Amino acid sequence: MNSDEDCPVTPPKKYKRGSNIFVDDWLTSGEFKGWLEKVPDDVTKAKCKACKTLLNCGKNDLQKHAAGKKHCDNIKLIKASVNIRDALQRPTSNSEQKKISERS
Numbered sequence: 001m002n003s004d005e006d007c008p009v010t011p012p013k014k015y016k017r018g019s020n021i022f023v024d025d026w027l028t029s030g031e032f033k034g035w036l037e038k039v040p041d042d043v044t045k046a047k048c049k050a051c052k053t054l055l056n057c058g059k060n061d062l063q064k065h066a067a068g069k070k071h072c073d074n075i076k077l078i079k080a081s082v083n084i085r086d087a088l089q090r091p092t093s094n095s096e097q098k099k100i101s102e103r104s
């Protein structure tokens with residue numbers, strides 16, 4: 001009789017675990033600073049302020065999102081709107097006069 005059951009057991013698929021929870025450090029440092037927002041209801045999610053979309057809290061996912069063209073465009077829009085606000089607060093001098101010399 002075979003007391004030894006030597007049938008190979010296929011190991012269950014290993015899922016990468018670890019940094020799938022929001023890291024507060026992302027808000028203050030690193031490449032996600034400025035557009036990443038914490039989701040209070042779900043620690044496994046993060047929100048992109050620029051795209052107004054929910055993201056998974058994997059660093060790879062966030063990096064992939066950050067590299068996306070749509071995201072880059074949205075970041076530019078945010079920065080542009082900030083610049084406009086900044087410009088409105090600053091009184092611009094309209095003393096620029098262009099003299100056009102006419103030659104006949």
Ligand SMILES: [Zn+2]
Pocket residue numbers: 035048049050051052065070071074
């Ligand atoms: Zn985004």
